[in-house]
Amino acid sequence: GAVVSQHPSRVICKSGTSVKIECRSLDFQATTMFWYRQFPKKSLMLMATSNEGSKATYEQGVEKDKFLINHASLTLSTLTVTSAHPEDSSFYICSARGLAGERDTQYFGPGTRLTVL
Amino acid sequence: GENVEQHPSTLSVQEGDSAVIKCTYSDSASNYFPWYKQELGKRPQLIIDIRSNVGEKKDQRIAVTLNKTAKHFSLHITETQPEDSAVYFCAARSHFRKGTYKYIFGTGTRLKVLA
Numbered sequence: 001g002a003v004v005s006q007h008p009s010r011v012i013c014k015s016g017t018s019v020k021i022e023c024r025s026l027d028f029q030a031t032t033m034f035w036y037r038q039f040p041k042k043s044l045m046l047m048a049t050s051n052e053g054s055k056a057t058y059e060q061g062v063e064k065d066k067f068l069i070n071h072a073s074l075t076l077s078t079l080t081v082t083s084a085h086p087e088d089s090s091f092y093i094c095s096a097r098g099l100a101g102e103r104d105t106q107y108f109g110p111g112t113r114l115t116v117l
Numbered sequence: 118g119e120n121v122e123q124h125p126s127t128l129s130v131q132e133g134d135s136a137v138i139k140c141t142y143s144d145s146a147s148n149y150f151p152w153y154k155q156e157l158g159k160r161p162q163l164i165i166d167i168r169s170n171v172g173e174k175k176d177q178r179i180a181v182t183l184n185k186t187a188k189h190f191s192l193h194i195t196e197t198q199p200e201d202s203a204v205y206f207c208a209a210r211s212h213f214r215k216g217t218y219k220y221i222f223g224t225g226t227r228l229k230v231l232a
Binding site for chain 1: 118151153159160161162163166204206217218219220221222223224225227
């Protein structure tokens with residue numbers, strides 16, 4: 001149980017375009033979803049926390065207009081990188097925390113590697 | 118803001134030896150501390166966790182200890198095997214809004230088990 005999927009796994013785009021990444025909890029309802037960014041050989045940097053039906057809470061230094069997060073249902077959250085630039089290239093990972101059972105535990109998606117040319 | 122420090126950044130041990138990774142957190146209200154193992158190009162996987170009402174927890178070769186007073190927690194891996202080689206992250210859960218939490222991650226430890 002507790003599977004989180006992420007799509008796409010890899011995306012290459014041109015500078016100036018927007019990219020949408022989906023994060024789904026497949027077999028549980030996620031009250032909270034987290035979006036992280038990970039640079040090579042570095043730690044997970046929390047970008048934002050989103051609760052279903054409410055606005056995301058962004059970490060200091062993360063531009064909310066650039067990284068749009070939508071948490072429309074208990075099983076889906078999306079991150080849209082708007083007007084992407086090469087410096088946005090990174091590994092983006094989502095995680096989800098469940099409603100019941102192991103509520104403390106967050107389960108990670110497989111990540112999306114974004115390359116902006 | 119909340120912070121989690123993790124040491125060492127890299128650790129090499131001989132197969133069969135023990136490995137210890139230490140973390141220190143800043144938010145005294147943190148009450149949940151998971152440890153994740155991340156292999157190259159893969160997602161972090163939860164390997165063990167501990168809550169603040171417990172001082173120690175063990176699962177086969179892996180154990181975690183927590184010192185709330187000092188705000189330290191540690192991961193202990195005994196009888197290490199080559200497949201234990203990976204990056205390990207500690208995390209501390211911080212409450213930031215009523216009923217909502219976030220997880221602050223340590224900087225990671227790259228463990229290499231030498232055969």
